[in-house]
Amino acid sequence: MLEPRDESDLREIITDAAVGGKNLELCGGATRAGFGAPREAEQVSLRALAGVIDYDPAELVLTVRPGTPLAEVQALVEGEGQMLAFEPWGGEGATIGGTVAAGVAGSRRVTAGSARDHLLGLKAVSGSGTAFVAGAKVVKNVTGYDLPKIMAGSWGRLAAMTELTLKVLPRPRETVTLVARGLSVEAAHAAMACALGSNADVSAAAQLQGGEILLRVAGFVPSVEARCLALPGLLAAHCPVDRLTADDAAPLWWRAMTGGDLHGSVRWKIHLPPRHAAGLVRRLEAVGANWAMDWGGGLVWIAVDRTDDLVRAEAAALGGEAALVAAPEEMRARIPAMHPRATGAAMLEDRVRRAFDPQGVFATNRFEEVADADQL
Amino acid sequence: MTIAMPLPDADTLERREEIAAALRAIVPGEGVITDADALRPWESDGLTAYRQPPMLVVLPETVEQVSAVLRWCHAEGVKVVPRGSGTSLSGGALPLADAVLLGMGKFKRVLDIDYEDRIAVVQPGVTNLAITQAVEGRGFYYAPDPSSQIACTIGGNVAENSGGVHCLKYGLTTNNVLGVELVLMNGEIVRLGGRHLDPVGLDLLGVVVGSEGLLGVVTEVTVRILPKPETARAVLVGFPDAERAGACVAQVIAEGIIPAGMEMMDRPAIHAAEAFVKVGYPLDVGALLIVEVDGPAAECDHLIEEIARIANANGAVTTRISRDETERAAFWAGRKAAFPAVGRISPDYYCMDGTIPRRRLPEVLRRMEELSRQYGLGVANVFHAGDGNLHPLILYDANVPGELDKAEAFGNDILRLCVEVGGVLTGEHGVGIEKRDLMPEMFSEEDLKQQQRVKCAFDPDLLLNPGKVFPVLHRCAELGRMHVHHGVVPHPELPRF
Ligand SMILES: Cc1cc2nc3c(=O)[nH]c(=O)nc-3n(C[C@H](O)[C@H](O)[C@H](O)COP(=O)(O)OP(=O)(O)OC[C@H]3O[C@@H](n4cnc5c(N)ncnc54)[C@H](O)[C@@H]3O)c2cc1C
Ligand SMILES: Cc1cc2nc3c(=O)[nH]c(=O)nc-3n(C[C@H](O)[C@H](O)[C@H](O)COP(=O)(O)OP(=O)(O)OC[C@H]3O[C@@H](n4cnc5c(N)ncnc54)[C@H](O)[C@@H]3O)c2cc1C
Numbered sequence: 001m002l003e004p005r006d007e008s009d010l011r012e013i014i015t016d017a018a019v020g021g022k023n024l025e026l027c028g029g030a031t032r033a034g035f036g037a038p039r040e041a042e043q044v045s046l047r048a049l050a051g052v053i054d055y056d057p058a059e060l061v062l063t064v065r066p067g068t069p070l071a072e073v074q075a076l077v078e079g080e081g082q083m084l085a086f087e088p089w090g091g092e093g094a095t096i097g098g099t100v101a102a103g104v105a106g107s108r109r110v111t112a113g114s115a116r117d118h119l120l121g122l123k124a125v126s127g128s129g130t131a132f133v134a135g136a137k138v139v140k141n142v143t144g145y146d147l148p149k150i151m152a153g154s155w156g157r158l159a160a161m162t163e164l165t166l167k168v169l170p171r172p173r174e175t176v177t178l179v180a181r182g183l184s185v186e187a188a189h190a191a192m193a194c195a196l197g198s199n200a201d202v203s204a205a206a207q208l209q210g211g212e213i214l215l216r217v218a219g220f221v222p223s224v225e226a227r228c229l230a231l232p233g234l235l236a237a238h239c240p241v242d243r244l245t246a247d248d249a250a251p252l253w254w255r256a257m258t259g260g261d262l263h264g265s266v267r268w269k270i271h272l273p274p275r276h277a278a279g280l281v282r283r284l285e286a287v288g289a290n291w292a293m294d295w296g297g298g299l300v301w302i303a304v305d306r307t308d309d310l311v312r313a314e315a316a317a318l319g320g321e322a323a324l325v326a327a328p329e330e331m332r333a334r335i336p337a338m339h340p341r342a343t344g345a346a347m348l349e350d351r352v353r354r355a356f357d358p359q360g361v362f363a364t365n366r367f368e369e370v371a372d373a374d375q376l
Numbered sequence: 377m378t379i380a381m382p383l384p385d386a387d388t389l390e391r392r393e394e395i396a397a398a399l400r401a402i403v404p405g406e407g408v409i410t411d412a413d414a415l416r417p418w419e420s421d422g423l424t425a426y427r428q429p430p431m432l433v434v435l436p437e438t439v440e441q442v443s444a445v446l447r448w449c450h451a452e453g454v455k456v457v458p459r460g461s462g463t464s465l466s467g468g469a470l471p472l473a474d475a476v477l478l479g480m481g482k483f484k485r486v487l488d489i490d491y492e493d494r495i496a497v498v499q500p501g502v503t504n505l506a507i508t509q510a511v512e513g514r515g516f517y518y519a520p521d522p523s524s525q526i527a528c529t530i531g532g533n534v535a536e537n538s539g540g541v542h543c544l545k546y547g548l549t550t551n552n553v554l555g556v557e558l559v560l561m562n563g564e565i566v567r568l569g570g571r572h573l574d575p576v577g578l579d580l581l582g583v584v585v586g587s588e589g590l591l592g593v594v595t596e597v598t599v600r601i602l603p604k605p606e607t608a609r610a611v612l613v614g615f616p617d618a619e620r621a622g623a624c625v626a627q628v629i630a631e632g633i634i635p636a637g638m639e640m641m642d643r644p645a646i647h648a649a650e651a652f653v654k655v656g657y658p659l660d661v662g663a664l665l666i667v668e669v670d671g672p673a674a675e676c677d678h679l680i681e682e683i684a685r686i687a688n689a690n691g692a693v694t695t696r697i698s699r700d701e702t703e704r705a706a707f708w709a710g711r712k713a714a715f716p717a718v719g720r721i722s723p724d725y726y727c728m729d730g731t732i733p734r735r736r737l738p739e740v741l742r743r744m745e746e747l748s749r750q751y752g753l754g755v756a757n758v759f760h761a762g763d764g765n766l767h768p769l770i771l772y773d774a775n776v777p778g779e780l781d782k783a784e785a786f787g788n789d790i791l792r793l794c795v796e797v798g799g800v801l802t803g804e805h806g807v808g809i810e811k812r813d814l815m816p817e818m819f820s821e822e823d824l825k826q827q828q829r830v831k832c833a834f835d836p837d838l839l840l841n842p843g844k845v846f847p848v849l850h851r852c853a854e855l856g857r858m859h860v861h862h863g864v865v866p867h868p869e870l871p872r873f
Binding site: 136226230323 | 490492515539543548551571574576577586604632633672674677735763800803805818820823824831832833
């Protein structure tokens with residue numbers, strides 16, 4: 001494992017690899033190392049590039065180095081009554097760089113966006129060893145291409161981020177969870193859609209196997225109270241709702257947001273049009289799947305023991321995309337982690353990838369690459 | 377008129393008849409315009425100081441036609457400039473003498489509305505406001521609201537990543553678009569994103585939004601629609617000076633409030649607006665703030681009182697809370713009419729669009745005043761105060777020889793100042809031609825090359841909207857792209873640096 005101390009070390013390492021035709025795998029906390037095909041590339045840890053560079057709560061802007069532990073960043077902004085609104089849920093040792101590069105989001109995704117929506121600017125070293133800057137350090141900017149968008153969720157395939165500027169937002173003063181129980185998947189889904197489509201400003205909505213839905217109402221106290229009073233009426237045609245204590249709600253949200261304790265050795269993460277979520281879990285329950293649903297149905301976690309790609313095929317049939325997030329090594333060697341893309345988009349994507357990494361330094365075989373996308 | 381466009385290609389100009397005939401074979405009937413008089417209305421966009429009739433205009437009606445037009449132009453090496461409604465304030469849709477202007481105005485259909493999943497699928501020529509109009513009957517709206525929303529198209533919004541007064545709370549276009557269908561310069565049709573959140577793979581959609589028509593032609597857009605807030609309330613606050621108004625804005629945010637909109641106007645803008653619309657703005661103040669909150673009534677009632685309290689604590693001299701919709705509309709009327717109002721007090725004005733860290737506002741306004749004296753031109757400021765996006769309006773008279781050049785030089789100095797204090801050249805209007813030559817103020821040569829490599833991945837022959845955004849457009853081959861097969865570099869023995 002290579003451990004650059006600063007940007008200049010990193011440039012040297014990448015340049016050497018580019019010239020020598022070697023592959024490198026970037027990592028932060030490496031908590032996602034089990035995502036993607038087994039590979040042999042040398043790891044480059046960005047953990048030593050750590051620390052907060054600038055944080056001005058009133059400007060809603062935070063600049064950090066990538067190796068800074070996510071937990072540290074979250075504690076810092078919480079101390080100022082703020083939050084990373086995309087609600088990354090991290091894991092022991094997760095870094096802010098790895099979190100953003102993995103393009104994550106938590107339950108608040110439906111209303112607050114994901115990492116892509118909160119990365120304002122960055123510094124990075126490309127696959128040819130060149131440092132560049134993209135975006136900026138203010139919340140509103142359209143100068144030049146929005147490269148921060150593509151760096152968020154780039155999974156270390158484009159460039160190594162050495163500095164990230166993130167947008168932060170005020171933390172809600174009050175958060176209440178409403179729950180409804182004993183619903184069919186379809187009825188539960190209809191209730192979630194109704195709540196999210198109402199003007200009660202529901203910031204997250206999840207469904208758990210067994211007919212439970214969770215609705216999150218957050219904000220200033222008088223507003224939260226008023227909305228909690230209004231929601232039972234808005235949902236009258238669907239189901240009665242009750243308030244949960246924060247202690248009772250936390251583990252339920254955790255299960256929906258992370259797929260937590262679902263039983264099964266193979267884990268899929270499916271993004272799909274929410275209207276098809278109920279149909280999908282019905283079909284997959286028939287083959288023994290366990291599931292949890294977040295983002296109002298836009299995210300479905302599936303846990304199974306079967307090691308074929310049936311889950312992916314079912315998701316695709318309903319307009320969804322399935323990522324294989326955890327599986328035995330043998331399966332990961334066989335089945336690509338990321339949902340395959342249509343040929344045109346895949347080739348375009350590969351050309352863009354090489355616009356950052358012409359020599360394929362970061363093309364480690366972890367994810368499928370297109371062999372030759374130059375058919376322009 | 378200091379911005380130079382690429383020299384027209386003489387061969388292309390000579391082939392004009394042949395090009396028109398070929399395009400007529402693709403888009404029959406009235407869809408190809410070549411007559412000099414008929415071309416005149418297309419010769420500029422919202423940056424009206426720059427005018428250039430296009431070689432010809434083509435107005436396709438189907439995706440297949442767009443694809444065929446681009447494929448043909450690509451094969452023949454003919455440049456193409458996409459256009460929506462032509463309201464760009466940065467010259468993004470300015471025609472080129474040797475380019476086809478591809479107007480998307482006929483793509484006017486709303487294709488699908490899914491209230492359950494809260495999305496709308498529309499063609500790119502649908503106006504921003506028409507999306508809201510299509511869904512408001514069911515209590516929904518499309519959140520980004522540029523002031524030009526009755527005219528500008530969603531295709532143009534995607535290209536410019538447009539914002540509006542409500543983007544502090546609801547985000548820019550990029551935060552509200554789920555997918556596009558895009559035709560590349562070679563005619564290939566690709567779909568990026570779709571009807572769900574966070575699609576697989578690199579976020580190409582994120583780069584296409586805000587790419588100013590340089591990466592592809594957008595032929596379909598899927599947007600998120602939101603339930604209309606139950607209510608909205610606004611407070612109008614006058615301060616003796618911008619310092620205190622700025623301190624108020626900072627405290628509102630520090631107390632955890634993200635208003636739906638937070639707009640500031642300086643004295644010249646207040647006076648111009650009040651003279652124009654007469655809504656009762658206080659005239660004896662140095663800065664005026666309009667803060668709007670939206671959401672459940674209980675929330676609005678609570679927050680508006682909080683904001684009034686913060687305003688008073690920061691030295692407000694007048695504080696008026698809207699009692700009803702009429703009064704709220706009146707507060708906004710002056711702000712929304714600020715541009716035409718300034719247009720009445722000055723023969724011409726030039727609208728700038730930098731963003732700064734908010735805390736630097738007093739200093740930036742002070743230095744802007746100095747520049748104003750130095751150039752002998754007036755300036756009125758409207759300001760998206762919540763996110764630091766400044767719109768200085770420089771007052772000048774194009775009929776006075778040299779004044780336009782002076783206004784441009786003044787504007788450039790303002791933008792340099794924005795970058796100097798840690799801000800950016802443009803917060804929502806785009807680079808276009810207007811800020812093209814200022815890009816090196818913000819980005820190094822390497823930064824710009826990295827952006828241009830992305831351009832090369834979409835349009836390697838640089839035929840789509842050339843002359844915009846990049847101060848120097850390198851040939852793609854010069855940017856050192858090389859073939860890599862399965863991670864193996866050709867001729868690894870050769871040094872590459
Ligand atoms: C199966 C599984 C699913 C998960 N799903 C989610 C989720 O949906 N939401 C959530 O919030 N959390 C999720 N997590 C938690 C997740 O591990 C962390 O949120 C975070 O993504 C990982 O941080 P890390 O530092 O460990 O990243 P690593 O595992 O070290 O790296 C993640 C990716 O980012 C790249 N990378 C790392 N640093 C950089 C850099 N500086 N520049 C460029 N690229 C870099 C790596 O190459 C790698 O591709 C999940 C964890 C697991 C095990
Ligand atoms: C009075 C006034 C007020 C304004 N207020 C605001 C504001 O509040 N906020 C804001 O952000 N902007 C504002 N603008 C700027 C402008 O309205 C926006 O940039 C708008 O998005 C442009 O849309 P359009 O359809 O007019 O595009 P055009 O001006 O025709 O084109 C703009 C750019 O988009 C490209 N383009 C257009 N359609 C397509 C397509 N289908 N595919 C690919 N590329 C395409 C063009 O090539 C060009 O580069 C204002 C303009 C005016 C005149």
